[in-house]
Amino acid sequence: MPPLDSLPQGGVGPEGAPTLAEQVALVPTEPGCYLWKDAHDEVIYVGKAKNLRSRMFQYVNLTDDRMKIPLMMQVVRSFDYIVVESEHEALVLERNLIAQYHPYFNVDFKDDKSYPYIALTMSDVFPAIKYTRERHRKGTRYFGPYTDAQAARETIDTLRKAVPVCSASCAEWKRARRYLESHPDEAAVANMVLAKRGRPCFDYHVGRGPGVCCGEIDTVSYAANVRQVEQFLSGRRSAIVGELEGHMRDAAAALEFERAGRIKRRLDVIEGLDDSQQVMFSSEVSLDLVGIYREETISCACVFVVREGRTVRSSEFILNKGADVDEQELTEGFIKRYYDETADVPAEVDVAVELADAGLLGEWLGEKRGHLCRIHRPRRGEKSHLLELASRNARHALMRYMVRTGYADERTNQALLQLESALALDRLPLRIECFDISTLHGSFTVASMVVFTNGRPDKAQYRRFKIRAELDEANDFMSMEEVLGRRYSPKNMADGRFASAAPDLLVVDGGKPQLSAALHQLSELGLDIPVCGLAKSDEEVFVPWDETPVVLPSGSPSLYLIKQVRDESHRFAIAFHRELRTKAQTVSILDEVGGVGPKRRKAIMSHFGSLKRLRMASVEDIAAVRGVNGRMAQEIFDVLRAWEGERAQTAQE
Template sequence: MPDLSGEAPLPEEQGAPSIAEQVSQVPTSPGCYLWKDAKGEVIYVGKAKNLRSRMFQYVNLTDDRAKIPLMMQVVRGFDYVVVESEHEALVLERNLIEQYHPYFNVDFKDDKSYPCIAITESDVFPAIKYTRERHRKGTRYFGPYTDARAARETIDTLRKAVPVCIASCAEWKRTRRYLEAHPDDAAVANIVLAKQGRPCFDSHVGRGPGVCCGQITTVDYAENIRQVEQFLAGRRGEIIGELKEQMAEAAANLEFERAGRLKRRIEVISGLDDRQQVTFPTSVNIDLIGIYREETISCACVFVVREGRTIRTSEFILNKGMDVDEDELVEGFVKRYYDETADIPAEVDVTVDLPDAELLGEWLSEKRGHVCHLHRPMRGEKSHLLELASRNARHALMRYMVRTGYADDRTNQALLQLESALALDAPPLRIECFDISTLHGAFTVASMVVFTNGRPDKSQYRRFKIRTELDEANDFVSMQEVLGRRYSPERMADERFAATAPDLLVVDGGKPQLTAAMTQLAELGLDIPVCGLAKSDEEVFVPWDETPVVLPSGSASLYLIKQVRDESHRFAITFHRELRTKAQSVSILDEVEGVGPKRRKAIMRHFGSLKRLRAATPEQIAEVKGVPEQVARDVWETLRAWEGEAAEVAERAAGAEGPAAAND
């Protein structure tokens, strides 16, 4: 992992040209570029139609991706490779990423290989096998599968439908060695093996074709292999049609035992299809890729649809999340996934418009041998299935985080990073954050949220009504009041407030809010580490430096402190709106003639909320004890009139609340 401390770049060696000067000498040809850190390690690989122009976007920071400024801080050099076309650059980029595993490129979270189902096509009698190997010459791969058990069960089901050898069979291995040593016998292999072969267990029970003892010719076995590949490619309808024809032919020839075997094979395949969800009314072959992202981790879910049916779903954990753009994340996954599989459909659907969609489509078409389209559906069944794939990706990511303890590790990392970045004496195990919410000085409230060991501690949340009379929004005064009340000697000794000072105090806002907090803490004689978090650029203001601290984009520390700030904002807004709603309900009933404090209290106690009261009929309102029918009718009519003005009132309130939101 490169050093992401955010320090300024090291000075250039004496007399050495700058990175910009070196880039100016790069050719304008298509190719791949490799950015390197001070240790000479490759930290990012990219492709370009024009190398010099693309690399200058990094040097001049005109590339607007969030990770670029951070990455360029640690870049100390580069290499590049010139190729003939942009298509060649795409292929080379994938190979270089596979070779170097650069930190800033999108890749799988772990470097493990995913299982595939393979057919050893180069053998005289090809076999099926479960494997994690990649790209062995003469072998065709189907997958990858993220569920190893599902891959093994697929092989087991497939061999019940179409008898083929399995690569782990000892007798098949012996047969393979013999034919490799005697290639001239391949044409009459079944005759030779019938004389000197030994039957394996599978051939005894009918699951094996009997290759080892010469019971099948190479021509008939090749037909079985063709059906196996059709099955794995999702073309099961073709297999069922062929098997039905063979069964009818066997029955016509009075070969009832063979017809019975074929019928059982048809039932196996049909039973498998019955368990699949029909996703399209037409027979289409597509892959749908859904994505769900957290801050620095994400999951891709692939729905493999063949002949209109979802035959497989696979989930892959990726090492990047919201710290990269979604189109970059999707494009990186598409390159990695289809680099490892030969099962490429006629169409690949993704959740975003990719800048290089046409180029990627050409690459996929070349690998497939037929046209493959890559695009983003905006409506219809495909769009619905993409949303479903994204939901599945979310659940898969949550399961991964729980299974691996990812959230706990990341929380510990965040606390240690905050300790270092904010110069604290110890990790901030208790963090308190305050936020102010107001509407031009009316209904001003404050929230206090507490995070213990990096997690929300809702039993410690508190909310305050600001008592100071304000003619307009004044965060400075409001913040001083709430901190004075929270950290007063009485509250500091109160067990309900944990009877202790926090390890870190966070105020929502920039320098003014931080100054208010420091002033109030100084008056109370308290020495509590404090910082302010501005909304605009996510800058952290600290008392000991005029320059704000900028936590690295996508870092665990930035994610945690934003989570704390957002939670305090949510808690304050909720309380603020609650007070406004109560005030509105009281003022509306006060307008009704015949409704005094006693009846108003009885009505609100009966319905519990203004929302329920507004939904009530005049008869239901009249059921309230002490409310006459005419008064109930007047209440109902007043509420209807109020609702008629609701849109206009809401619009005015929204316009008025806009500036106030900046003060929340």
């Protein structure tokens, strides 16, 4: 995508040309797809709509509240649209257009590489199995995609031990295939012909090949093996087991014990595979669960493929969008991308968010599957638990990707460079200190100081402060002045534990008033430290040298870093504030019990460690504390129960 500063702003075309709004007014109100284009006539976004004109006006008038829309519409200079018969056709066309143009603002796989599949060459007289990354070919059935190439290859090896089929890489199978393609009239008696012309391959000698190459199997028997392979790869293993058990009994009844033994070994392979997989559901459900974890501009989707109650595989996909698009759009985009490339569509796809187009997506998937398919959001039970597990796996996969590719380091370097430029700093902000105030109407007022070194949290340098000023109500400005005065006092600036060097950038949580308080205190101390304030509402960065706040680009590394610094300081302050409140509540509760003074109160809290554990304790547990008799333990227990009852009643009101 071209840089924003190289393009004119707004939705107005060249002088005398109609504006985008005027052009959109001429768009029909029928269903279809729209393609937004930039100044270089490149497609940067593809969308679908039930009513093209109405949907496109939401972009032009900025009534679409997604974060990326204002940025995208600064780049848009023209558009195309395609009218179709129905919204369902628009969905299919949208996916095809995204695959054709790979627009910058659409959700897509991060690396756009081809993922491995397991394929069956169904158009051949004797279909073979293969590991491939090829695009889908007519006459071949694909299973996947897999994100673990080794797992795909191991699946093929295991499968061929259970059900003998030819490998597409076998030289003798290729020779037989070429002959049958050039003599199609001999397909009906292929095994007889190959018995005369062919020669046994290595796999046949070791018992892993069915003997196509030397005419040891006819087309009917081989087709039965292929059907079992399809069932296996589709997750319907119980059908294979039942069929093989029937063949084994028939062979034993006919006293063909060698054949029965071969079938038994195949059953052992399948049962061994099932034993290594965790049973996730009490019922034999078949579904896909899609868990997603997002960072600022990148995310990962993890798909758990569950067939007959067992997770047969899981795959992780890195996506090119993250928190810069909403989770609903990200999930819908991934579902379109993933199921466009796989033929394995279950009866149900579970996701973590409600999707506006769930019905339409279910209709599209049902058409691919040949049966009904629904998009569902589980809220409790086994499915909800497994969906959370998929999201955790997505998080770990994304972390591994970021470490492996150096993505985090690259983003951090970009963020520091962008902050240096946007905030007019003299040097890179290698040490950033951020302060936040937390209070409850002036009570338990505390401040936090978090430190980021080289763009990463430096928790050994974190500090927290109790505000000493007596406040009748919340006063963030006075509190901020106090904490900065204490942090940057000559004494602490000379203390190595505080890192005596001044930070390269000081961030205060808040807008212009908090920034003014910080500047006033630094001036009193005679310090010249670059400082800015970050407002929560619009993520605007206030600076001393301009009345207009600096707006960092949405999704940029710099905005992500400074928000991360601010959020970490907020979290640290809230945690300290809650800790003080909890301690105060504990003291006030125990003070209501006669005979419990400071020593007994300290003994009780030392014994249990926290108010939570004390509240869960029985009378006997409390009586086990040294210095607490049975009567006192019962009174403490009763006071705690009464206090909990008051809290519950307050919560209901």
